[in-house]
Amino acid sequence: MQFIKPDINIDFIGKRKIAFVGSLILIATSIISLTIKGGPRYGIDFAGGTVVQVKFSEEIEPQAVRNALGSMDLGITSIQGFGKKKEHEFLIRAAKSTEALESLASGVKQTLETAYPQNKAEVRRVEMVGPQVGKDLREKALLAMFSALLFIVVYISGRFGLKWMVSIIMASCLFLALFVFTRFGVSIPFLILIAVLVTLTLSFYLKLRFAMGAIVALIHDVVITVGVFSLTNKEFTLPIIAALLTIIGYSLNDTIIVFDRIRENSRKYHRQPYELPINRSINETLSRTLLTSLTTLAVVVALFVLGGGIIHDFAFALIIGVIVGTYSSVYVASPVLIIWHQAMKKPIGKKRQSRR
């Protein structure tokens, strides 16, 4: 069986402008949403606060829970149903993180039991994160994203451009810049922005075109995923960072396989215009791209539907990531190579011929 005919030749590259417009709209929407809402909606891992998950033995309205807990001085910000409706579970969020030695859980349990003695409440999960820890985690998470990007750039430019020395020098430059800027107390989001810009410019001047293509694709994927989270008003937690890093890994996986083909085909068709081997490579790997995306999507959707409330958002992020990642390796990463070429204004054919 096969979905894709072996001699298929879809003109992906010719449609790249349409794809660019689409991507730009998505990215712009993400950024606008993030700006309006003042950044992602941080969960307690990053913002600090308390979450209590309560399960009732019988059905109960959220309003009833709210009324019962109203008397407690917790600074409750939201009470919402969690998981499937028949499980009668609620997530109680509070801005306050009690640093004193009292457990919120027992207080909540006692209050609920006094209010509804016949409907037994069970505190299934309590998470409390102090503001300082939240801030630490936020910085650590951003730093993790940043270092993942950095290592990947080094690897790709080394592996594809055979420029290990150059890429290592670039990495050291970035680390140095990072060090200097942290000394000046520049905040981490700006650091990342600076680092990304520096990486892109360096890649451009050092002619690390594959690295540039890959990074643009990665930024594309991460921004859109974060944007979707912002649009759907989902919380940004530690597992979501894990999901983002996995998406980075996955999207790159896709991109590299296409790039590998491009490298192979550029040698084969070096007399043709540069667009041809790229489009051909995308077509040749299309079958694999779709198959892997399908199997991965299948398991991630299974996780999303059946995995339960705690893993729900994590699976959601992965679904978005797999879709966007697949799209970007076809429509973003490879076209960037062409743009790079046009910017250099030296078609590869001419360059090779002049060398001969």
Place this chain on the structure above:
Amino acid sequence: MRQLKWKLFLVVALVVLALVYVVPSVCSSLPNWWRTLGILPTEKIHLGLDLQGGMHLVLEVQTQKAVENRIERTVQELRDAMKKAGVRYGDLDRVKEIQISVRILNEQNIEAFDKMLDKEFAWLRLVSRTPEDEGVVVRLDLPDQEVKYIKEMASKQAMETIRNRIDQFGVSEPDIRRQGENRILVQLPGIKDPQRAINLIGQTALLEFKLVDEDHVVQEALKGKIPPGDEILYQISEDKVTRRTTKTPFLIQKRTCLTGEYLTDARVQIDSQFGEPYVSMDFDKKGARLFERITEANVKKRLAIVLDGRIYSAPVIQEKISGGEARITGNFTTEEARDLAIVLRAGALPAPVEILEERTVGPSLGRDSIEKGLLSMWVGGILVVLFIVIYYKGAGIIADTALFLNIILIAAGLAFFQATFTLPGMAGVILTIGMAVDANVIIFERIREEVRLGKTPRAAVDAGYARATMTILDANVTTLIAALVLFQFGTGPIKGFAVTLSIGILASLFTAIVITRLIFDYLVFQRRIRRLSI
């Protein structure tokens, strides 16, 4: 082919080894011969707190408080020393948290004070010395190095004390470790009463014996006229039936007569008269002597037993007490008395602790998570397996075999490295199932291309693997990089995800490249098949 046989042997050996490592996690009880053999693994896959239920706490030791305590004690020592040396002083206090300020009244006293300072308190650092009227105001504090040392020791001791308390409380496999300078990470699997555990761990448990000031009236002091050297502390008693608390103020001398550091033991006993539990304490020799001296000197006066600034009882001393035994009564439940005995035995924390982070998962939620995770793993796995078989037919079966072995290898890897398996880790395994077939897809697509070019099965398999292997390695290294970064940065559950993802990538590389190749080679060389089912 001999080479093929060797490879087959190695792969089979590895799979058997993996199975052996998986057995303890799958079987609920191991047969006896398994244990007696001695060389077989008995470790189960280690479940994270989010799957087995339990409590994760990050505490911060208020090391600054330890420094303040030290200064406070030094103030006391200075006061005693000046009294002994006959130095007259205006006032002596702790200021700016960690400084001592003392006002000496005249020339003569200044001389005596300096002499005493040089002799007994040479380790204090002079901050300032300002002449004032006829006397002088001297400010002293601790050298930086000393402050650093006190802080370091406070963190260290706090961790040891907490470890002691948890050991005595009886939690299986607790994990207690220091994080950074003054943070302590405590993980208690399967804890049932989180509130009780928090009380036990977080209580400073500073036990002090202080004399009640009976020369002044409490009511006067409550209006704001606290006599120098005194403080107001409360006795809080709760009526167990009505749950109402009453607060009784006491005027207490600030000076501490005796602290819990001289305790050798503390036990729960039951009062024979009322049947109420109380905590009985034994002092060591020095403590017993001190206690005897205090009780002797203060017969008919009241001695308050203060724990963390709260008075438990303030009995009147009837007679000199020798033998070094004391008791704390205070309307306890047996549980409370037991926990109090534990904290007293384990000793006081050198400084109070604050909870920075608490994550508690009840055992029922953990079970739910495992069930749901397994269900999605089954469903996702079956979807993938079916899909691959339909798409690649014969070759699909080979890929599915590899996938199956892959899962066994991941489980074995988790058991072997004793990595913590968490809920995100489970998601990692599920994700691996989806992504593991990728390598085979790449190879199979290549082989199909080669077959289309008209190559024989043998040549197609050779060429397919040869050309796909580098691509697969390249593609997986990046995911591995992401996983390693995640491992570096992650806490608990996230680390679990990074570990399973890494193990999963390595295992899938092995199964997809080595094992499927082996099967293909067997089919092509041994069975000499004419047509590949792919």
